[in-house]
Amino acid sequence: MNYETKIKSEVADGVPADIAQADEERTSGKGRKWLIVGAIIFGLLLAIAAYFALAGGEPAAVGDDNDQAPVVTVIAPGTTTINGIIEAPGTIAARRELPVGVVGEGGRVVSVPVDAGDWVREGQVLVVIDRSVQSQQAAAQAAQIEVAKADASLAQANLDRALQLVERGFVSKADVDRLTATRDSAEARVKVAQAQLAELRARAARLSVLAPASGYVLERNVEPGQTVGGGSPALFRIARGGEMEMLAQLGETQLASLSQGVVASVIPTGTEKAFEGQVWQLSPVINPQSRQGTARIALSYAPELRPGGFATARINSGTLTATVLPESAVLSDESGSFVYVVGEDNTATRRDVTTGMVTANGIAIIDGLSGDELVVLRAGGFLNPGETIKPRREAA
Template identity: 65%
Template sequence: MNYQSDVTAERADGFSTVVDGDARDDARSRIWRIAIGAMVLLLLAAIGVFAYQKFFGAATPAGDDEGQNPVVTVISPDAETVQGQISATGSIAARRELPVGVVGEGGRVVAVPVDAGEWVSQGQVLAVIDRSVQTQQAQSAQAQVRVAEADAELAQANLDRSLQLVDRGFVSAADVDRLTATRDAAAARVQVAKAQAAELRARNARLNIVAPAAGLVLERNVEPGQTASPASGPLFRIARGGEMELMAQVSEAEMASLSPGVAATVTPVGSAKSFTGQVWQISPTIDPQSRQGMARIALSYAPELRPGGFANATINSGTVVAPMLPESAILSDGDGSFVYVVSEDSKAERRPVKTGLVTSNGIVVTEGLDGSEQVVLRAGGFLTEGEAIVARAQEEG
């Protein structure tokens, strides 16, 4: 037999309320949902506690007064000697570039025996200018020298004969003086003729465009048949000795740590090969627009170092003795960089610091630490000033 049982409940006003079976089922469901929700909350709380302890380290033994304090890993950053490095970029150029042009009157170029990319020695002919007219002028000047020499010889002979006749009374002293002057004038004309001939030879020699020093020809801007003159500009550009340099742009703050003679490593863009050089000149001025200065790095010749190319440089900026910390230990906010150190009463103490060089081993702390402190290595962002903590030294290995 099917039947439905009802439950009568007494209300506060004296009346009775009938509660059927479906109502009882709904009540039980609500109780179960509440119980399950409570269990989920407890489970989440347990997971949170486990994660907190996992992050801060193992919990202290039960019964310890500090059992509720977070355990943190600390490190004592002893002072180390660190080699500083500055990264910079710049353009490659010839360290001593020699522009070579026409130094004489110029003319038509008849030969260019060298090309760009070739090595030349000092005094080597780079280009030859036509000198057909100048050659004739030089021959004429040389002939004038011989004429003047003949006149001088004749004047000297006349003077010698007159001196032999003075004692006999055939030649007066005035005649001797006149012949002496004639001889002297003839000798002077010889010197003038020789000087004019030498001048023409020197002018003709300048029609050969020669290398002022040994080096690598970077540019050739002339061809046979071209008319060249002093107004033509440089016909060749030579890197003296083949020496190159990187004109590295360095920030104003980093310029103070550089000095001539420090080593640098230069890597041209697109090349896996690096070259060792040294800073030979520091710019005495700072660009007011970019706030950068120039460090000129001398480099020996190499085919990969092409003037006008771009390159990266790593410059050694000297050594510093200071504590070094991993990046995880240094925090920052609106007030600057800081770390947490363990105070004498085992509490987290905020310590402002100033950082310096960044290396592959960590960050150098230039101010704020002397290296004897216990610095929180990780999880500093979860601590607050004055919070009691349990310090645990970092395990080696």
């Protein structure tokens, strides 16, 4: 009885139970698909709304093609006069660096009275070298001078006596000539001995290393007890007068736009303090590998200016007239920098440009624009060349 009832229920209305269950599963699957499709359409609508928001306009109502064109903010930049500034990296160095070494035969260092960071005057003693041997040699030579003087005095006395006797006929003219030559030789030996003593004293004086000019000591490479000589490396490096400079590296085009005497501002790395200087020399040659030259900027001494340190120079290069655009209007790709200008029939046209310096108001365009064009201000990255737009002008 129960088995028959189950069979009847399965074939009720002519539809088996398993087939009815499959229909229900297919119905629920179609519902999920419609939900997914709806989510995709909603996402597309959000993307379109974001596109028009970034383009500075609103979604266009459904209609003809012009009504569907995006509204894009444009600007007529015109031209303006800006102060030319060239920024260049470089290093700090002493303007006139003096390497100081041993000029004599050298010896053992007795004392070093100065250190790096000291100021020295011209002729000041930097290093004292042991001169005990030279002192004894000078003393011996001084004694030789006394011996030569004694010989010269004796020769002069003999000559004087001979001159008194020659009138009486006791001494011949030949003897007088011989005594005169002896006296002259003795006097010459005195002069030779005196010259040798002066040489010894000069050699001893050269054992003291002296400052060749007044300046600021940058390096000290010698210590007491060290043995130094004529072939030793420089014992000191001195910045003459404490004057510094910056060696700014510039491209050949930038170098050609500068002249000696222009004002520059130098900011050492690690500080925001600027130091004023002037370009005093421009490199007469260009490095064939880097295509760069050097502009030497003279600077006064300051503790923050340390030779060997990096710095950035801002060099005035005069004034120029150019178009200045906000950074949002200037795009770039593998072909270079470009902007979109509004062409005929309100189409977006690509225009290649050459950019210059970056100012507080934007990027200077030195080639490619006259300033009278309508330039897309924003959303240029979403446009394609030839695309129809609705320009909305904004004040420059």
